[in-house]
Amino acid sequence: MRFGVVQIADGLPGRGLEFVAETAACLEDLGFDSYWAPDHLVFFDEFTSKYPHSDDGTFGFKKDQGLLEPIMVLQAAAAATSRIRIGTSVEIVTVRHPVERSKHIVTLDHFSKGRFDYGVGIGWMREEYDAVSVPWERRGVRADEYLQAMKALWTQNRASYDGEFVSFSDVVAFPKPFQDPHPPILVGGITRAALRRSAVHGNGWYGWKLTVEELADALVVLDEELEAVGRTREGFRIVMGMPHYGDHDGLAEYVAAIGDLGVDEFVLGLSVPRSGVQSFLETYASTLSITPHTAS
Helix, strand or coil: CEEEEECCCCCCCCCCHHHHHHHHHHHHHHCCCEEEECCCCCCCCCCCCCCCCCCCCCCCCCCCCCCCCHHHHHHHHHHCCCCCEEEECCEEHHHCCHHHHHHHHHHHHHHCCCCEEEEEECCCCHHHHHHCCCCCCCHHHHHHHHHHHHHHHHHCCCEEEECCCCEEEEECCCCCCCCCCCCCEEEECCCHHHHHHHHHHCCEEEEECCCHHHHHHHHHHHHHHHHHCCCCCCCCEEEEEEECCCCCCCHHHHHHHHHHCCCCEEEEECCCCCCCHHHHHHHHHHHCCCCCCCCC
């Protein structure tokens, strides 16, 4: 199994882009395989939307919570490394225009020499959509169109797409991505609709915060959706993310169990300290039996 880390870079003292570079370089040295950046455009002191990954629907935003732009965070991580992959965990694909975002992604793909994975989702916070004047309704259809439109821009010599939410004709969009035909698209979410989107539009699925039993149930649904479009899990990546707060008991057992279910990569959601980065990450490398990669 491959292993990665996702962390918040909020721009506070000691938690800016230099911190990102230090963490990514340390992960690469220790033998981890990937570094991921989360995404929110804005936060709120009060909101009515329900977070889908907690029992009571709340999310522990800090006062004056911040988050640096994920593409720029990943550029800093890519500059400090040469082997590990970088990815969004996951970007809210529907709150940025796909023509503009496709160019950002191509640029990062070239900058990282083809090490970028595009994790996408539709988010859970209606207030965030309101802040950028994007309708909450039909966001799933919008996501589908945005992904198709970006694929057109990345793969067609003269790109055209005609949808409900985005339309263009004979667009000259160069350069094309470093990766052929484009960076892998990993669709996040735990609903059937998200699993269907991953089967139809994705190169993989990015699950989050599921027990072994919940994951097993989700994979049954994923297999059904893949079969419906004539696909299987062959060549289809399964990534599982889980926040972790320091108690290592049971972590190795959980990873072994999800590996038995077919998970290809496990991503730890960590609050990496501003000091002692190396020793903090070494404990996880030891728990998960991660060893440094050797040069081929």
